[in-house]
Amino acid sequence: MFDGVPIPATTASVAQPLRAGAPANPTGPFAGRVAIVTGSESGIGRETARLLCEQGAAVVLNGRNAERLEHTRAALAAASHSVASCVADVTDYVSCEELVNTAIEAFGRLDILVTNASISQRAYFADMQPDVFKQVMDSNVYGTVYPLKAALPHLIKAKGSVTFISSISALNGMPSGSAYCAGKAAVANLAHTLRLELAHTGIHFGVVHIGFTQNDPEKRVLAADGQPVPIAHRPPRWQKSQAEVAAIILKHIRRRRQRTVISALGRLIVLVHTYFPRLGDWVVLTTIRRMRHFYE
Template sequence: MARRTVQGKVAVITGSSMGIGKATAKLLASQGAKVVINGRTENRLEQTRQELEQTGYEVRAVVADISTLEGASRLIAEAINHFGQIDILINNAGMSSRGYFEEIEPEVLERMLQINVMGCLHPTKAALPYLESTSGSIVFVSSVAGIRGLPETGIYCATKMALTAVAESLKVELSDKSIHVGIVYVGITENDPGKRVIDKDGSYLLLKDRKQRNTQTPEEVARAIVRMVKKRQFKKILTVLGKLNALANVLFPRLVDWVLIRSKERIRRLNT
């Protein structure tokens, strides 16, 4: 399939004040797209907006909690009011968690579902009429943790697995409307300083520096996301380890169980 250009397209990227979302916004803008960036922290989002504008890119920043219907609706409405159309929606916003299931407070379970699942569903629902008119793209940013449930991050895995079901359903439901649906499974990625995860009691933990763990850079992930949009691909698993994980789950599920059971304490130590 021939590649499409992003030149002149309007892209909405959730969770784009840092990390993968910021890198994706930068890459799209560098290729001529108009970008709408989003986050919940105003000062960080403003810094990203200024950084993009100083480079000469067309950008709109919208502070909104898109895990709520009101926040997601406002994000999409501001994109339409400012640029007049939406061609690309990147559902990137999300949060990881820590803790064995039996230890996790109920409010943490609800918060994770709200952020990682509703934070994708609400923007997608609001953007669909506009994406239909432009034959646009919806991309869900998932994780290799959404391929197989893992100890210590079970609720995070569950929310990322849910995105697969949504993407698969939408691909079929929207097949007659020329809307591209894609889902990318991201491996361990370098994190910005200050990146946090939700602990089992609802408090926040600073994520450890991952540079020594054979990570991808946000820029590498951004390139994969933009390539997916241009080629209108459906599923993409990043990193060799991620691909091996997916293959092993199909061919050797009992072996995967055994390895994870033997490794669960080591995994827990890595996550704390």
């Protein structure tokens, strides 16, 4: 997810200085592979990029905050990792073409795409401005579709891997997250469709449903009026670290899995939603009455 206030697409897609040297771990499981991780200037995306580098990949970083993106690039480069970066708004297709071109110009190929960038919300549907709903949906749906569309010819050539980062909230609706839940559910269905359409290409299409994760202190989501606000409180004992989530994402990519659901809570949601949907709804409705702050 993006960790700052959304900016217009017209200010995006400015290539940053590249460092296209040899990976620090040329014998790792991703040695010789080139990856793009969207939304990797911070948070889960940053840690996923870091771990890909540590396991031998060359990585193109992406984000919309040029200063934060450069800080991440410089930190990974200082650790002798092979990295490039591109400021790009993934809801703008031309920007996504520039992002993919950065990978090709810096490293000559593209093997892995992780579509991590997205905007979340903290607002009830009845209160949301229509343009805010659209902004959240665009970031999750077109922020997945556009990078993939731009990267597809190179991924076909490499018989590469595509991982859409979804959420456990896509498995069963979550109050105060209507647009986010809808967007994350859409990309999961998209992965299934593309797996069927493009089976002949050898590309891996997978989805990772992320659960509650520790966030950077500056992490913000959108309120009903589009203003950035802190995320809803989550008990620390329910949260995985960003590094733990990144390790699960890489395991998913290595094994070319179709779906990975992170956390016991996520697997419980799958079980209840599949076999006891009314029970699942009762639990959510009960928590709204008794723990409304959990969603707000």
